[in-house]
Amino acid sequence: MSDHEYTPKSKAGKWFNDRLPLLTLANHLTDYPTPKNLNYWWTFGGILTFCLITQIITGLTLAMHYIAHADMAFDSVEHIMRDVNYGWLIRYIHANGASMFFLAVYIHIFRSLFYGSYKAPREIIWIIGIVIYLLMMAAAFMGYVLPWGQMSFWGATVITNLFSAIPLVGEGIVTWLWGGYSVDNPTLTRFFTLHYLIPFLILGLVVLHIWALHVPGNNNPIGIDVKKPSKDTVPFHPYIVIKDGFALLMFMIVFAFFVFYTPNILGHADNYIEANPLVTPAHIVPEWYLLPFYAILRSVPDKLLGVIAMLSAIFILAALPWLDTSKIRSAVFRPLYKQFYWILVADVLVLGYMGAMPAEGLYLLIARVATAYYFLHFLVILPVLGFKEKTLPIPLSITEPVLGGTPNLAAAKNKESFKA
Amino acid sequence: MSEKKPKRREFLFTATYAIGVVGAGVVAWPLIDQMNPDASVKALASTEVDLSSVKPGNTITIMWRGKPVFIRRRTPDEIAEARAVNVKELIDPESDEERVKNPEWLVMIGVCTHLGCVPLNDKGDYNGWFCPCHGSHYDISGRIRKGPAPTNMEIPKYEFVNANTIKIG
Ligand code: HEM
Ligand code: FES
Numbered sequence: 007m008s009d010h011e012y013t014p015k016s017k018a019g020k021w022f023n024d025r026l027p028l029l030t031l032a033n034h035l036t037d038y039p040t041p042k043n044l045n046y047w048w049t050f051g052g053i054l055t056f057c058l059i060t061q062i063i064t065g066l067t068l069a070m071h072y073i074a075h076a077d078m079a080f081d082s083v084e085h086i087m088r089d090v091n092y093g094w095l096i097r098y099i100h101a102n103g104a105s106m107f108f109l110a111v112y113i114h115i116f117r118s119l120f121y122g123s124y125k126a127p128r129e130i131i132w133i134i135g136i137v138i139y140l141l142m143m144a145a146a147f148m149g150y151v152l153p154w155g156q157m158s159f160w161g162a163t164v165i166t167n168l169f170s171a172i173p174l175v176g177e178g179i180v181t182w183l184w185g186g187y188s189v190d191n192p193t194l195t196r197f198f199t200l201h202y203l204i205p206f207l208i209l210g211l212v213v214l215h216i217w218a219l220h221v222p223g224n225n226n227p228i229g230i231d232v233k234k235p236s237k238d239t240v241p242f243h244p245y246i247v248i249k250d251g252f253a254l255l256m257f258m259i260v261f262a263f264f265v266f267y268t269p270n271i272l273g274h275a276d277n278y279i280e281a282n283p284l285v286t287p288a289h290i291v292p293e294w295y296l297l298p299f300y301a302i303l304r305s306v307p308d309k310l311l312g313v314i315a316m317l318s319a320i321f322i323l324a325a326l327p328w329l330d331t332s333k334i335r336s337a338v339f340r341p342l343y344k345q346f347y348w349i350l351v352a353d354v355l356v357l358g359y360m361g362a363m364p365a366e367g368l369y370l371l372i373a374r375v376a377t378a379y380y381f382l383h384f385l386v387i388l389p390v391l392g393f394k395e396k397t398l399p400i401p402l403s404i405t406e407p408v409l410g411g412t413p414n415l416a417a418a419k420n421k422e423s424f425k426a
Numbered sequence: 427m428s429e430k431k432p433k434r435r436e437f438l439f440t441a442t443y444a445i446g447v448v449g450a451g452v453v454a455w456p457l458i459d460q461m462n463p464d465a466s467v468k469a470l471a472s473t474e475v476d477l478s479s480v481k482p483g484n485t486i487t488i489m490w491r492g493k494p495v496f497i498r499r500r501t502p503d504e505i506a507e508a509r510a511v512n513v514k515e516l517i518d519p520e521s522d523e524e525r526v527k528n529p530e531w532l533v534m535i536g537v538c539t540h541l542g543c544v545p546l547n548d549k550g551d552y553n554g555w556f557c558p559c560h561g562s563h564y565d566i567s568g569r570i571r572k573g574p575a576p577t578n579m580e581i582p583k584y585e586f587v588n589a590n591t592i593k594i595g
Contacts (some may be wrong), residue, residue, distance in 0.1 A: 160543065164559060167541040182458075186467045188492035196461065282545050284487055284494045286543040289559050304560055309540060365560055 020054035034220070038367045039239035040246050047117040048224070050110050056254055057107040058212065062205050064100040065149075072152065074198035076191035080280040098269040104146045105272045106261050108295035113137060115323075117323040120347055122335030123225040129216040136324045138211050143296065146203040148197040148244035150293060155277030160290045162189045162197070168303075171310040188283060224263025229336030230400055238404040253342030289364070297361030298354050302380070304365040305373040317375065322384050329384055339398040343391055350383050458512065460592050465492075472595030474587065477531070487536060488499045490594050494536035494544050495582060496555075497592075505529045507553065508567040518577045522567040525581055533584050533592065540575035555579070 012033040014020045023029040027249050071090050073082040085092035115135070124132035147165060151158045166183050170176040185192030223234055232238045240246070264272065272294060276287045292300050299316050307310035322329075337344040354415050360373035430533045440482065473490050480486055485498040500508070508522040526532055536555075538545050543559035548562035550556030555569040557564075562573030584594045 160559075164541040164543065180529075182462050184463075185461055186463050188490055190467075190492045192461075192464070192467070283492060284489065284544060286558060290543070290559055304574070307574055309574055312574065 007275070027295060036241065037235075037241035038220065038242040039235035040242050041224055041232050041404055042238060042240045042245075043226050043228065044224065044249075045227055046249075046253055047113065047120075047326070048226075049168050049250045050114040050117065052250035053110045053257050054107070054253055055212065056257075057103060057110055058205065058208060060103050061100065061107060062209070064096050064103060064423075065205065067096050068100055069202065072198075074152070074195050076154060076194050076281075079152060081193060083153040095265070095364065098265045099265065100149075101273060102261065102264045102269060104149060105264070105293070105295065106257070107142065108146070111142065111258070112295070115139070116247065116351065119350070120337045121225055121227060122201070122229050122330070122332075124327050125330065127222045128219075128225060131215060132327060133324050134211055134215045134218060136320075138208055138215065140320065141208050141211070143206050145201060145208070146293065148201040148204075150277075151194065151197045152201060153277060154194065154281045156279045156281055156287050157274045157277040157282065157290065159189060159281035160286050161296060162193065164290060165292075166193075168313050168316075171313040173310070192284075225335060226404065227336060228338055228401060229406065230333065230402075230404070232404060291362055294362075296356070297359075298357035299361075301357040301361035301373045302377045304361070305370065305377045319377075319380060322381070326384065326388075329383075330388045332382070332388075332395065332397070333392075334397045334400065336400075339400050340391075340395060342395045346383065346387055346391065350380075353379050353383070452478040470595055474591055474593045476591055478590045482530075488594075490535075490582065495594055496532070496534055496547075496568075496579075497530045498566075500532055501531055503555075504566045506548045508565065511565065511567075511569075517570050520567075520569060520578055525567050525569075525578070527584070527586065531592070532566075532568060533582065533594070535580040535582050537579065538562055538575055539570065539579060540573070545579075 012030050014023045014029045022328070041343065068086065069276050071082065071086050071093065073079060073243065083097070086097050088094075090096075111167065118135070146317055147161070151162045166189065168178055169179045170181065172179060181187065183193070184190065185196065226232065235241075276293065279287075299319055302319050303312045303316040306315045332340060334340055337347055356372065357374045358379065360376065363369040365373070428544075431547050458481050470491060473488065475486075475488055477499070479499065480497065480499045482501045486497050487494045487496055489495070500546050505522070511522075513519045513521050522529070525534070534572070538557040538559065540557065540560055540562050542556050544565060545555035545557040545562070549554060550572075552563050552565035554566045554568065554571075555564040556562070557573070557575065560574050562575035563571050564579060565571050567578075568581075570576070582594050584592050
């Protein structure tokens with residue numbers, strides 16, 4: 007939080023601010039002191055906010071034309087594609103937007119893993135982030151059901167059936183989720199309701215996420231505590247606003263490439279076939295962003311244990327601040343952790359690839375090894391590493407490494423004079 | 427102040443909260459139960475099927491409660507194969523006799539007991555069904571033999587109305 011008191015300049019502003027301190031909030035946000043060494047991996051928070059707003063706006067406009075009924079949903083999506091003015095554009099932005107959203111969130115999460123952003127005092131920010139991530143998966147899963155194609159139907163069937171693994175009450179829960187004895191119209195209408203609701207829940211959590219962030223302030227690439235405001239920080243506006251804006255433009259180029267040049271490459275052709283409860287497509291695969299978890303599910307030969315493994319793979323992340331016993335945040339000063347970090351990245355990519363392949367033979371074997379390694383990383387390597395690893399000396403301030411270690415006061419003065 | 431007063435207050439507070447919780451539960455139940463199958467869904471509970479056109483060695487698929495039901499007219503060889511299996515070795519031990527009313531007709535819900543896909547006819551390592559989703563193999567009695575599915579394909583409630591008609595449900 008900014009420490010200084012703020013008074014609006016105009017009389018009207020002061021009158022309003024005394025009654026509802028919105029201007030104080032706006033001032034806090036513009037002046038918010040940010041570490042001056044933030045790199046481009048820190049721009050994904052802003053990009054994620056953009057993705058959420060994009061999904062909400064395109065979703066609301068789709069909802070004006072979409073019909074949530076098992077007999078009409080598929081046709082109404084085709085109607086959006088062919089008849090509605092710019093319907094194709096809005097739908098392609100929404101469908102690809104979900105993928106872009108996950109691309110950004112994965113980068114954002116792996117940024118946190120590399121720089122130790124989940125460690126004290128930022129555990130609550132991290133856990134809210136994991137809840138947002140879970141809700142995103144729920145929203146995307148239910149959104150994918152709405153066009154009522156073959157993948158929609160069978161994806162919904164397989165995922166809801168995961169609950170049937172629960173002993174005793176499992177079947178009852180699945181019937182309750184479906185509102186019938188199979189995925190059908192009641193399932194579609196409730197999924198639409200929840201798909202509509204969840205993004206707004208996410209929006210609320212994003213506010214909490216940022217609020218929790220503004221208590222300790224941003225972590226930074228060297229992971230040390232920064233005195234704020236100080237020579238180590240710059241105000242959010244204009245420095246971070248412009249940098250985030252530039253990164254967002256780059257991101258939008260990638261986004262636009264998908265929307266305009268290969269709008270269906272991330273989807274599945276089978277979803278342009280209307281749902282048929284009597285025929286399962288030969289290869290049902292979830293969307294790419296769920297593949298690593300799907301691989302974990304399939305690599306366990308037992309139904310209940312498979313579901314438990316898959317859920318644990320996600321929930322283990324919430325315990326990460328306590329599993330990682332090292333006091334040093336940034337991987338820059340943790341030579342061993344840095345290597346294990348990249349192995350984990352490779353491991354997750356391998357899992358993703360195996361999730362898309364048939365679960366048999368060599369694929370299955372590799373998926374099993376990768377699943378075991380995933381848990382090994384979090385449950386054994388991280389806790390032990392904190393005690394064993396010899397970390398590098400960390401600098402005392404952000405300015406120190408910029409100046410080559412030896413405090414050169416003349417150079418420091420010159421540097422400071424650049425920012426006014 | 428005497429000792430008595432705050433105690434009485436505490437009791438009143440606790441009682442009020444307790445009633446509040448019970449009240450919230452009572453209100454929540456209809457909101458939860460509305461998601462269970464409604465009367466119109468439950469009303470579709472039974473179907474009659476004419477079997478006269480099914481040839482030996484063929485399977486027909488019909489819809490019952492939104493789910494596929496496989497009806498296979500088994501050949502004598504297939505029946506013999508289903509009965510030759512050592513029941514004790516099965517993942518979900520069940521004899522073929524327990525799974526059929528008339529050995530010629532195997533009637534079962536055509537839903538993989540793993541995660542609900544529809545298995546393919548005449549496929550897999552056991553001459554029965556194969557589920558393409560995660561690779562479960564079923565034999566000619568619909569019993570799980572290999573793969574992640576935990577149990578045999580389910581047998582619905584059905585009865586023969588006459589020699590050529592069955593009623594499912
Ligand atoms: C977290 C934000 C959101 C995500 C990740 C998301 C994701 C998705 C996905 C993956 C689809 C399937 C696209 C396809 O293959 O056709 C979809 C469809 C849909 N979504 Fe969303 N969505 C979000 C927000 C919203 C909101 C806020 C609304 C409405 C207010 C909405 C309304 C719809 C509608 C009507 C469809 C069906 C049309 C279609 O399939 O293109 N979405 N969504
Ligand atoms: S649903 Fe049949 S094997 Fe998974």
